[in-house]
Amino acid sequence: MGALAPVVEERFARRLLSHYTAGKTVHWYVNFAEMPFSVWDALIEQGYDSVLRATARLSGRPDPVLADLVEIVVAGRGARLEWEHRQGPCTHPSAGVCALFPVLHRTLRLKGYTYVNALRHRELAGPGGDVVDVVRLARAIERGDRLPEILEPAATS
Numbered sequence: 001m002g003a004l005a006p007v008v009e010e011r012f013a014r015r016l017l018s019h020y021t022a023g024k025t026v027h028w029y030v031n032f033a034e035m036p037f038s039v040w041d042a043l044i045e046q047g048y049d050s051v052l053r054a055t056a057r058l059s060g061r062p063d064p065v066l067a068d069l070v071e072i073v074v075a076g077r078g079a080r081l082e083w084e085h086r087q088g089p090c091t092h093p094s095a096g097v098c099a100l101f102p103v104l105h106r107t108l109r110l111k112g113y114t115y116v117n118a119l120r121h122r123e124l125a126g127p128g129g130d131v132v133d134v135v136r137l138a139r140a141i142e143r144g145d146r147l148p149e150i151l152e153p154a155a156t157s
């Protein structure tokens with residue numbers, strides 16, 4: 001599955017942004033592509049928190065981590081996660097990918113990955129120069145692929 005055409009992705013981003021900022025005061029930038037990454041991070045962090053709360057409700061585990069979410073999604077139960085994104089417009093291929101996206105994205109950001117382009121949220125570049133397509137990664141995980149090493153929980157020993 002190819003990436004969205006830039007014009008489609010930009011339209012989607014605008015709609016998403018207006019949805020999340022409804023009723024709030026926001027600073028508008030002349031060039032949408034020049035919005036600071038912190039704006040996107042804040043939106044994705046909302047999704048991250050929301051998905052993990054839904055994971056806690058569905059799994060019964062009070063402090064779920066990525067692995068708990070992966071377990072739900074791989075079992076085909078992604079659509080049973082109840083969070084607000086499920087009611088909005090979405091370009092993701094499945095409910096499991098929707099749920100994995102903000103959690104994978106946030107986790108990669110915390111590990112030093114950064115945006116390749118402000119309008120292409122799904123692509124993040126690692127400190128070593130590797131580029132991750134977060135949607136593609138989410139689809140692979142949903143199909144049962146192992147988590148990449150960077151996302152494995154840190155060894156405790």
Ligand SMILES: [Zn+2]
Binds near residue numbers: 085090091097098099
């Ligand atoms: Zn989605």
